[in-house]
Amino acid sequence: MRDLVIIGSGPAGLSAAIYAKRAKLDVVVIEKAGYSGGQIITTERVDNYLGLPEIDGFSLGNRFREHADKLEAEFIDDEVLKIEEITDSEGKKAYKVMLDKGEAIETKTIIAATGASHRKLGAAGEEEFMGMGVSYCATCDGAFFRNKVTAVAGGGDVAFEDALHLSSLCEKVYIIHRRDEFRAAVNIQQKVKETANIEILPFYEIKEIKGDKKVTSVQLVQNKTGEEKELGVSAVFIAVGMNPQTDIFKDFVDLDEKGYVKAGEDCKTSSEGIYAAGDIRTKPLRQIVTAVADGATAVQSVERYLHQR
Numbered sequence: 136m137r138d139l140v141i142i143g144s145g146p147a148g149l150s151a152a153i154y155a156k157r158a159k160l161d162v163v164v165i166e167k168a169g170y171s172g173g174q175i176i177t178t179e180r181v182d183n184y185l186g187l188p189e190i191d192g193f194s195l196g197n198r199f200r201e202h203a204d205k206l207e208a209e210f211i212d213d214e215v216l217k218i219e220e221i222t223d224s225e226g227k228k229a230y231k232v233m234l235d236k237g238e239a240i241e242t243k244t245i246i247a248a249t250g251a252s253h254r255k256l257g258a259a260g261e262e263e264f265m266g267m268g269v270s271y272c273a274t275c276d277g278a279f280f281r282n283k284v285t286a287v288a289g290g291g292d293v294a295f296e297d298a299l300h301l302s303s304l305c306e307k308v309y310i311i312h313r314r315d316e317f318r319a320a321v322n323i324q325q326k327v328k329e330t331a332n333i334e335i336l337p338f339y340e341i342k343e344i345k346g347d348k349k350v351t352s353v354q355l356v357q358n359k360t361g362e363e364k365e366l367g368v369s370a371v372f373i374a375v376g377m378n379p380q381t382d383i384f385k386d387f388v389d390l391d392e393k394g395y396v397k398a399g400e401d402c403k404t405s406s407e408g409i410y411a412a413g414d415i416r417t418k419p420l421r422q423i424v425t426a427v428a429d430g431a432t433a434v435q436s437v438e439r440y441l442h443q444r
């Protein structure tokens with residue numbers, strides 16, 4: 136039986152992996168994406184991770200993984216389908232982690248570090264035109280729309296960063312947002328306002344994404360007046376936030392009303408032996424630095440639990 140299974144290899148999972156290896160725990164990391172780094176892999180530039188100004192997300196993700204590899208952390212590329220509660224040979228609580236390819240791993244503890252996935256807008260045409268002008272990753276797909284007119288939906292950091300990235304490639308970029316206040320950091324809002332080919336359309340919502348085989352326009356509704364207008368665009372980048380990936384844990388741990396795993400700074404969940412680290416956890420600030428900190432803290436909680444178990 137393993138001491139620890141870490142599920143997810145974004146910044147929280149990889150940080151947990153290096154702390155667990157240094158603590159000489161028998162640990163394995165499960166990653167379903169086939170690569171490590173989580174959301175930061177598609178982040179063009181990370182400007183707020185201490186000591187590494189202006190590093191690109193792909194490089195930072197790779198450096199995190201290289202660090203875990205250097206400590207010989209073990210990784211399995213597979214998806215966790217189900218977790219079961221079991222008792223070990225001494226009658227103590229433990230878990231069985233079932234993987235898609237058939238393997239089942241018994242472990243005394245689990246760190247849930249599965250992060251969050253892109254929230255859907257829910258507009259007509261969104262599913263239909265996915266990959267044909269509808270994208271959730273401007274860094275990945277922006278270059279396909281060089282010199283075209285594009286739109287970004289949302290008013291957070293991701294929407295504003297996406298718009299700035301697209302402004303260097305596209306003829307024009309619209310930011311479509313349902314309010315006239317923005318969650319994006321003030322400095323990035325300022326940069327957007329100073330960029331000539333970005334236009335913000337406040338109080339607008341996307342009713343429908345239209346096209347033939349590819350996106351050609353969006354039908355907008357002004358949510359104060361009900362006025363509608365059609366805007367010609369070749370692509371819509373949707374950046375309306377994230378949903379925590381908690382499906383495999385929800386039968387074991389308490390979630391808050393938005394679906395995040397309830398856990399404090401010690402990363403302890405409502406279930407003994409299960410810890411939550413990174414974006415999946417209830418917390419005031421979801422950033423790389425807070426995810427990395429969670430990875431370390433979660434392992435410390437695991438060690439304490441294993442000692443008194």
Ligand code: NAP
Nearest residue numbers: 183256289290291292293294313314318374375376377421
């Ligand atoms: P976010 O901050 O939650 O913003 C989501 C945006 O989408 C909000 O403007 C929200 O509008 C809008 N929205 C949500 N549901 C919508 C719907 N159904 N229809 C229309 N609009 C909708 O999400 P995010 O930008 O993805 O960022 C996620 C987290 O990562 C945040 O904590 C962010 O600070 C962090 N992050 C940080 C950095 C950085 O520090 N460099 C970079 C990227 C992300 P309302 O405001 O009206 O609710």
